[in-house]
Amino acid sequence: MKTSLKSFLVIIVLLIQNYTAQKRSDSIDAFITHKMKELKIPGLQLAVIRNEKIDHLSHYGLANIEHGIATKNNTVFSINSMTKAFVGVAVMQLQEQGKLKTNDPISKYITDIPENWKKITIRQLLSNTSGLPNNIDEKEQVLGEGIESKNWEIVKTLPMEFSPGEKFSYNQTGYFILGKIITQLSGEHFTKFIEENQLKPCRMLVTRFGDSNDIIENNAGSYSTLINRDGQWVNDGKLHNAFATFPLFFRTATGILSSAEDLSKWLIALQSGKLLHDDKSIKELFATIKLNNGDIGGFNQLTNGYALGWPTVVRSEHPAAAPVGGMRSALFVYPQDHLSIVVLTNLQGSNPEWFIDEIAGYYIPDMKAENGFGLSPNMKLLYHQTVAGGYQNVHMIYQKIKKSNESFVVSEDEINSWGYQLMGRNLKNEALAVFKLNTLLFPKSANVYDSYGEALDGLGQKKEAVVNYKKSLILNPGNTNAANYLKDKK
Template sequence: MNLKQLSLLVPFIGMLSTSAVAQQNNVSDSVDVFLKNKMEQRHIPALQVSIIRGGKVLKNTTYGVANLEYNIKASDESMFSVNSITKAFVGIAVMQLVEAGKLKITDPVSKYIDSLPDTWKKITLQQVLTHTSGLPDIMTPDEQVMGKGLESMAMAEVKKLPLEFAVGDKFSYNQTGYVLLGQIITKLSGMHFTKFIEERQFKVAGMKLTRFGDSFDVIPNYAGAYRMTKQLGDDYIRTKTPGIGYMQFPEFFRTAAGILSTSTDMANWIIALKTGKLLKEKSSIEALWTPAILNNGKVGGFNRLTNGYALGWPTVTREKHPAVAPVGGGRSAVFVYLKDDLSIVVLTNLMGSNPDQFIDALAGFYIQDIRTSFPTK
C-alpha cells in the first residue's frame, strides 16, 4: 500500500470508528429509555444495570431513588441485596473445594456432617445444590427461618420433618441444603463460609463494596428494600405505592441469601469467573452450569424461562440463546448468555420487580434475533 492509498484509507477508518461509537451510544440511550419505562411500570425506586461483553463492561448505569423516606438519589455505590443470587457464589465455593481435591459433588452430605437423619444420609452435594434432594425446608410457612436465629435449634427442628419427595424426583426450591453446604464449606476450608467467599471471590474479583448483611445491619449506601404488598391476616394485598420491606438472614443462613453488592462489583465477578480467576478448570465451569437431570430425564426449575437448575445457578435451558440466570428475592437477576458472549446484571430495591422477566428483552438490544420468552410488562 502506497502513501496515497493509506491517506485515503485513514479517513475511512476514522468514519467507521465514529460510526461504531455513535451506534453504541444509540444502543445505550435506547437501554436507558427501556429501563426507565420498566421502572415506571413496575414502581421500581432504584435500579442498577451492567452490560458485559468481550470481558469489558459496555454499560454501567444507576437510575432512581435509593431511599424514598429521605429522597436520596441512587448512585453507582448504592448497595443492593442480591438475595438468593448468593447461592451462585456458594456453587463456585463448592467447585473451588472440588478443584482443591477436598470433595466431590457426588459425595453424600453425610460424609462431612455427622448426626443426620438416616433418610438424609445418601443425599449428595449435587442434589442439595440443585434442589432435587427432597429435604424438608428450614423455612416456616410464614417464610421465617426456623430456630429464631439459632442454628442448633433450626437444625433440630428441621431434622424432625420427613423428606418431601424421593430424591431426584423433582425440583423443589429448598434452603435447608444450603445451610448444610455452609457447614461443609466451613469445615473443609478451615474458615467460616462467609470468610471463604470473601477471600476467594470478593477479593479476587475486585468486589470492593460487596459484603454480607441484612436489614438489621447498618450498611453505608444501602438502597434498602421496598415491596408492593402488605400483609392482611393470612393474605398479602397489592398496594399502589412501595412500602418498606424487611429481611433478616441469620449468619448460618447466609449461604442461602445474604450478599449485598453493586452492579459494578457483580460485573467484575462475572468477568473474573469467565477469565479463570475464580475457577481454573473449564470443566469446573461446565459442571457449575449444567442443570440437574431428574429421575424422569427432564430438567426442573422455577418457571418456563428459568426452567432448569445447576449448582447454585438457575438455567435458561433452550436451543437458542441458552443462559445461566441467578435470581434473587424477585428483585435482582444476572443472565450470562452462554453462546453470545453477553452478560447482564440488573439489581433493584423492589421485591417483586422481577427483572428476570425483562432481561431477555434488554438483551435484544445486543442480540439481534433473540425473542423474549416471558412476559415483559
Template sequence: MKFKIFASVFFIQFGLLVSFAKAQQMSTSDSLDTFLKSVMQKRHIPALQIAIVRGNKIIKNATFGTANLEYNIKANDKTIFSINSITKAFVGIAVMQLAEERKLKITDRLSLYLDSLPDSWKNITLQQVLTHTSGLPDVLDEEEQVMGHNDEQEAMKKVKSLPVEFKPGEKFSYNQTGYVLVGQIITKLSGMHFTRFIEEKQFKVAGMKLTRFGDSYDVIPNYAGAYTLTRQMGDGFVKNNTPGHAYMQFPVFFRTAAGIQSTATDMANWIIALKSGKLLKEQSSIDLLWTPAILANGKIGGFNRLTNGYALGWPTVTRDKHPAVGPVGGGRSALFVYLKDDLSIIVLTNLLQGNPDQFIDEVAGYYIPEMKEANGWIRKTSMQLKE
C-alpha cells in the same frame, strides 16, 4: 506520494468506522435507558442498577431512580443492593473451588462430612442439595421465616425432626436447608467460616470492593434498602401501587442461601473473573457448575418456563436459541449469562416485585437483535423452552 494518499484515506475510513461504531453504541445505550426507565415506571421500581459485559469488558453500567424514598436519596453507581438468592451462585463456585482443591466431590454424600444427620438424610449428595433435588424438609416455616428464631442449633433441631418430602432426585423443589448444610461443609473443609472463604476466594479475587454480607439489621453505607408493593392483611396480602418497607433478616448460618449485598459493577467484575479463569481454573468446573440436574424421569426441573432448570446454585434457561444461566434473587435481582452470545447482564433493584428476570431477555435484545420483542422473540421463546 501514492502511499501517503492511500494511508490518509485508510485512516480517514477507519476513523469514520470507529465514529460510527461509537455513535451506534451510544444510540443503543440511549434506547436501552429509555426502555429501563419505562419498565421502572410500570413496575413502580424505585431504583435500578445495570451492568453489561461483553468480551470480558463492562460495556455499560448505569443507575437510575431513588435509593431511599424517605429522604429522596438518588441512587448512584456505588449504591449497594441485596442480591438475595443469587448468593447461592457464589456458593456453587465455592464448592467447585473446593472440588478443584480435591477436598470434595459433588457426588459425595452429606454424611461423609457431617455427623448427627437423620438416617433419611445420609445418602443425599452435595449435588442434590445444590440443585434442590434432595427432598429435604425446608428450614423456612410456613410464613417464610427461618425456624428456630434465628438460632442455628434450634433451627437444625427442628428441621431434622421433619420427614423428607420425596425420594432424592425425583423432582425439583426449592429448598434452603441444603444450603445451610453446604455452608457447614465449606466451613469444615476450608478451615474458615464460609462467609470468609467466599470473601477471600471470590470478593477479593474479583475486586468486588463494595460487596459484603449483611441484611436489613446491618448499617450498610449507600444501601438501597428494600421495598415491597404487598402488605399483609389478616391471612392474606394486599398489593399496592406505592412501595412500602420490606424487612429481611438472614442469620449468619443462613447466609449461604441469601445475604450478599453488592453493586452491578462488582457483579460484572465477578462474572469477568469467573469467565477468565480467576475463580475456577478448569473449564470443566464451569461446565459442571452450569449443567442442570437431570431428574429421575430424565427431565430437568426449575422455577418456571423461563428459568426451567437448576444447576449448582445457578438456575438455567435451557432452550435451543440463546441459552443462559440466570441466577435470580428475591424477585428483585437477576443475572443472565448468555452462553453462546458472549453477553452477560446484571440488573439489581430495590423492589421485591421488580422481577428483572422477566424483562432481561428484552434488555439482551438491544445487543442481540433477534431477541427484541418487536422481532417476535417473546413468542418464539414460549415455543422453544424445554419442559
C-alpha cells in the same frame, strides 16, 4: 496517500461504531426508564458485560425514597438468593482443590443427620433436588427463632418431602448444610472463604454479607408492594418498607449485598478463569441438573431449570444461567453469546428476570420480542406470517398454515402469552385479534374469553367485554376475575 485513506476509513468505522453504541445506550436507557415507571421501581442499577468487558454501566432513580437519595454506581443492593451462585462457585473451588466431589453423599462430611438423609449428594443440595424438609416456615421465617442449634434440631425431625432427585423444590436447608461443609473443608467460616476466594480477588469493593440490622454505607432502601398473607404473597399495590434478617448460619441461602459493577467484576473473573481454573468446572457449574426421570425442574416457564446454585433458562435459542434474588434482582449469563446482564432493584416484586432478555435484544436483535423471540417454532411461523399478512387476517393465516401442514399445532397458552406480550408493547388492536383467534380455536376454554374480555375492555368496548366475561363465567363459575368485572358493571 494510501495511508491517509486507510486512516480516514478507520476513523469513519470508529465514528460509526461510537454512534451505534451511543444509540443503543440511549435506547436501553429509554427502555429501563419505561420499565421503572411501569413497575413502579424506585431505584435500579444496570450492567452489561460483553466479551469479558463492561460495555454499559448505569444507574437510575432513587436508592432511598424517604431521604431523596439518588441511586449511584456504588449503591449497595441486597441480592438475596443470588447468593447461592457464590456458594456454587465456592463448592467448585473446593472440588478443584481436591477436597470434595459434587457427587459425594453429604454423609461423608456431615454425620449428625437422619438415616434417610445420608445418600443425598452435594449436587442435589446445590440443585434443590434433595427432598430435604425446608428450615423456614410458610411465611419464610427461619425456624427455631433464628437460632442455629434450634433450627438444626427442628428440621431434622421433619419428614422428607420426596426421594432425592425425584423433584425440584426450592430449599434452604440444603444451603445451610453446604455452609457447614464449606466451613469444615476450608478451615474457615463459609462467609470468610467466599470473601477471601471470590470477593477480594475480584476487587469487589462494596460487596459484603449483611442484612437490615447492619449499617452499610451507600445501602439502598428496600421496598415492596408484596405482603405475605398466610404463606401467600399478595400484591396490595402499596409501597412498603421491607426489612430482612438473615442469621449468620442462613447466609449461604441469602445474605450478600452488592452492586451491578461489583457483580460484573465477579462475572468477568469467573468466565475468564480467575476463580475457576478448569473450563470443565464452569461447564459443570452452569449445567442444568436432570431429575431421576430425565426431566428438569425450575421456578417457572422462564427459569425452568437449576444448576449448581444457578437457576437456568433452558431453551434452544440463547440459553442462560440466571441467578435471581428476592423478586428484585437478577443476572443472566448467555454463555453462547459472550454476553451477561445484571439488573439490581430496590423493589421486591419487580422481578427483573422477566425483562432482561429484552435488554439483551439491543445487542442481539433476534432476541427482541418484536422479532418473535421466545416463541416455539410453530408459534414463530404464525407470528411472522401474521406480521407480514396483517393481524386482522390472523385466523385466515392460521387456517392456511394448518391446511399446508396438518401437524402444525399451537397451544392455547402460547397464543394467550402472545396476546399479552402485544398488550405489554401497547399494541392493543393486534392483541385483540390474537385473543379473538384463541376464542375461535379453543371455544370451550373459560380463560380465552376472560383474556378477550380484558382486551375489549382495554379498548373501551365495554358491552362486548361483558358478553365475553359472561361466557367465561358460564364455562368456569369459579372465575373470580370475571365475576368481579361483571359485578362492577351492574
